[in-house]
Amino acid sequence: MNNQQKYLQPYNWLLCSISILAVFLATLYPFNFSDVDNFSLPEVILSFNNSSSFQDQVNNILLFMPLGFSLARFLQSLKIKSRLQILLVILASLSLSLTVEVLQIFLPSRMPTPADLLNNTLGGFLGYIGFYIWNKKSFNMTVERIETSRFSQSNQQILGFFIGYLFVTLLISLLWQSTTNLSNWDVNYPLIIGNERTGDKPWQGYISEIHIADKALSRNQIGQVLRNSSYFDNLGDYLLVHYQFNEKCCYQDKTLQLPKLIWQGEPINQDGSQGVFLSNNHWLQTSAPVTKLSEKISQTSEVTISAIVKAANTEQDGPARIISISDNSFRRNLTVGQEGNSLDFRIRTPITGENGSELKLNIPNIFVDTRPHHLVITYARGTIQVYVDNLQNAYSFNLLELIPKQQRVFYYALTFIPLGIGLTILTLLTKRRFIFSKVIYSGILIPSLILEGVLVSESGKNFSIKNLLMGITFTAGTMLLLKARASQIKLKN
Structure with missing residues (x-):
C-alpha cells in the first residue's frame, strides 16, 4: 500500500461507516423496538410474508448503492482481486439487509420483506459497478484486462459467451412472465x-x-x-x-x-x-x-x-x-x-x-x-377478462400493459442496463475480429425481441414498438456510454 492509499484509508472507512449508518437510520428510525411473543426461527420466517411497493423497491436499491460504492473503493485500496471484491460486496449488502429486516420484526411500524433482500443486494452491486465506471484507473484496467484476456483469442469462447448472453436474456424474459402468476397466494385467508x-x-x-x-x-x-x-x-x-x-x-x-x-x-x-x-x-x-x-x-x-x-x-x-x-x-x-x-x-x-x-x-x-x-x-397468464350479463358487454386487460410508465421505465432499466454491460464486454473481446464483432452487435436488438416475444406469446399482451425501442435504447445506450468512457480515458492517457 503506497503513501496515498494509506492517507485515504481513514476516509474509506468513514465512507463505509456513513453508508451503513444511513441504512440503519432509513430503515429502523425512530428505533421504537418492542418485544415479540414466541420469537423463534419459524416465526421469523413467517414474519417475512410481506411484499414491497414499487416506490419501496426503488428506494431500497438506491439506499444500498452508496454502500456498494464505498465498499468497492475500500476493497480496491486493499488490492483485493476483482472477483473476490464482487463476492464481498454482495455478501456484505445481503448481510446488512438481512440484519435490518430481522430487526424490523421488533418494530411495530415496519414489516420485513423478502423482496428487500434482493433489492438491497442489487443496490450494493450496482454501487460497486458505479465505482468501477467512475474511477478512471479501475475502469481502464478492467477494459485492458478484458481486451487482452485469453478469452479474446478464442472464437469458440466468445461464441459461448454470446450464447450465454442470449440465454440470460431468455431467463430474464421468463422471470418477467412469472410476475403475473398466482404462486404467491396465501392459503390462510377466508x-x-x-x-x-x-x-x-x-x-x-x-x-x-x-x-x-x-x-x-x-x-x-x-x-x-x-x-x-x-x-x-x-x-x-x-x-x-x-x-x-x-x-x-x-x-x-x-x-x-x-x-x-x-x-x-x-x-x-x-x-x-x-x-x-x-x-x-x-x-x-x-x-x-x-x-x-x-x-x-x-x-x-x-x-x-x-x-x-x-x-x-x-x-x-x-x-x-x-x-x-x-x-x-x-x-x-x-x-x-x-x-x-x-x-x-x-x-x-x-x-x-x-x-x-x-x-x-x-x-x-x-x-x-x-x-x-x-x-x-x-x-x-396476466390477462383479465370481465363479462357483465352478456358476451357483448366484455372487457379485457393485461397486467403488463397496466404498468405505469415510470414503473415500466425503471423495470426496463434494471433489465437492459446489465445486458448493455454484458454486451460491452463482448464487443471488447471481439475488438480485433471485424466480421465476428458485427454478429455480436446484433445483441442490441435480440434481447428486446426475445423479451417482447415471450411476453406476447405467453401473456397475450399486444406487441409494443415502444417497449421494444426502450429495451434497445437502454442496451445500446449503456454500451455506447461505456465504450465512450473507455475511449476518453485512453485518449487522456
Missing part, C-alpha cells in the same frame, strides 16, 4: 362476502349465487355460463366453489370442498327470494380459511369467478367488498368490489403485490342501477 374480514369495507346489496373455478373459461364456455350458470357442473374437479343463497341460515359449499359461510355482525331475517342481503351490519365469512381453493388456484395460476349481484346503492366506495379472499385491507388474494358505479378488481401476483393494488383495474359504469347483474371474471 372467503368473505359483503365486507372485509376486519368489517371496515362493507358492501350493501344482494348476492344470490357464487361459483369459483381454478380454470380460465373460454369465451364460448362463458357464453354458456351467462345463459345458465348450471354449466359449471360440467367442469368436474375444476369447480372449487358453489354457494347458492336461497336459504335463511348457514350456507354450505355445494362442492363440499370449502367451509360453511357463517353470518358476521348483527343477525337479520332473510327471505332468500333475491339471495342474501348484505350491509355494514351483517356479512358472510367462511368458518375457516379456504386453503384448498387458494392452493389449487396458486398451482394453476388461473381462476374464473361467477356471481349474480344486485347493488343497493350506486355510489358505494372503499372499494366496497363484494367478494374477497383476504386477511385485512392490506393483504388479499383477490377482491371483487364496487367503487362508485365502477367494478374494482384486485388480484395478488408478484407484480401487483400482496394487496393486489399496485396495478389498478377499474371498469366504470357497471353499477349504474340497482338491478341484478351476472358478473363473470377470468384470469390467466
Whole structure:
C-alpha cells in the first residue's frame, strides 16, 4: 500500500461507516423496538410474508448503492482481486439487509420483506459497478484486462459467451412472465362476502349465487355460463366453489370442498327470494380459511369467478367488498368490489403485490342501477377478462400493459442496463475480429425481441414498438456510454 492509499484509508472507512449508518437510520428510525411473543426461527420466517411497493423497491436499491460504492473503493485500496471484491460486496449488502429486516420484526411500524433482500443486494452491486465506471484507473484496467484476456483469442469462447448472453436474456424474459402468476397466494385467508374480514369495507346489496373455478373459461364456455350458470357442473374437479343463497341460515359449499359461510355482525331475517342481503351490519365469512381453493388456484395460476349481484346503492366506495379472499385491507388474494358505479378488481401476483393494488383495474359504469347483474371474471397468464350479463358487454386487460410508465421505465432499466454491460464486454473481446464483432452487435436488438416475444406469446399482451425501442435504447445506450468512457480515458492517457 503506497503513501496515498494509506492517507485515504481513514476516509474509506468513514465512507463505509456513513453508508451503513444511513441504512440503519432509513430503515429502523425512530428505533421504537418492542418485544415479540414466541420469537423463534419459524416465526421469523413467517414474519417475512410481506411484499414491497414499487416506490419501496426503488428506494431500497438506491439506499444500498452508496454502500456498494464505498465498499468497492475500500476493497480496491486493499488490492483485493476483482472477483473476490464482487463476492464481498454482495455478501456484505445481503448481510446488512438481512440484519435490518430481522430487526424490523421488533418494530411495530415496519414489516420485513423478502423482496428487500434482493433489492438491497442489487443496490450494493450496482454501487460497486458505479465505482468501477467512475474511477478512471479501475475502469481502464478492467477494459485492458478484458481486451487482452485469453478469452479474446478464442472464437469458440466468445461464441459461448454470446450464447450465454442470449440465454440470460431468455431467463430474464421468463422471470418477467412469472410476475403475473398466482404462486404467491396465501392459503390462510377466508372467503368473505359483503365486507372485509376486519368489517371496515362493507358492501350493501344482494348476492344470490357464487361459483369459483381454478380454470380460465373460454369465451364460448362463458357464453354458456351467462345463459345458465348450471354449466359449471360440467367442469368436474375444476369447480372449487358453489354457494347458492336461497336459504335463511348457514350456507354450505355445494362442492363440499370449502367451509360453511357463517353470518358476521348483527343477525337479520332473510327471505332468500333475491339471495342474501348484505350491509355494514351483517356479512358472510367462511368458518375457516379456504386453503384448498387458494392452493389449487396458486398451482394453476388461473381462476374464473361467477356471481349474480344486485347493488343497493350506486355510489358505494372503499372499494366496497363484494367478494374477497383476504386477511385485512392490506393483504388479499383477490377482491371483487364496487367503487362508485365502477367494478374494482384486485388480484395478488408478484407484480401487483400482496394487496393486489399496485396495478389498478377499474371498469366504470357497471353499477349504474340497482338491478341484478351476472358478473363473470377470468384470469390467466396476466390477462383479465370481465363479462357483465352478456358476451357483448366484455372487457379485457393485461397486467403488463397496466404498468405505469415510470414503473415500466425503471423495470426496463434494471433489465437492459446489465445486458448493455454484458454486451460491452463482448464487443471488447471481439475488438480485433471485424466480421465476428458485427454478429455480436446484433445483441442490441435480440434481447428486446426475445423479451417482447415471450411476453406476447405467453401473456397475450399486444406487441409494443415502444417497449421494444426502450429495451434497445437502454442496451445500446449503456454500451455506447461505456465504450465512450473507455475511449476518453485512453485518449487522456
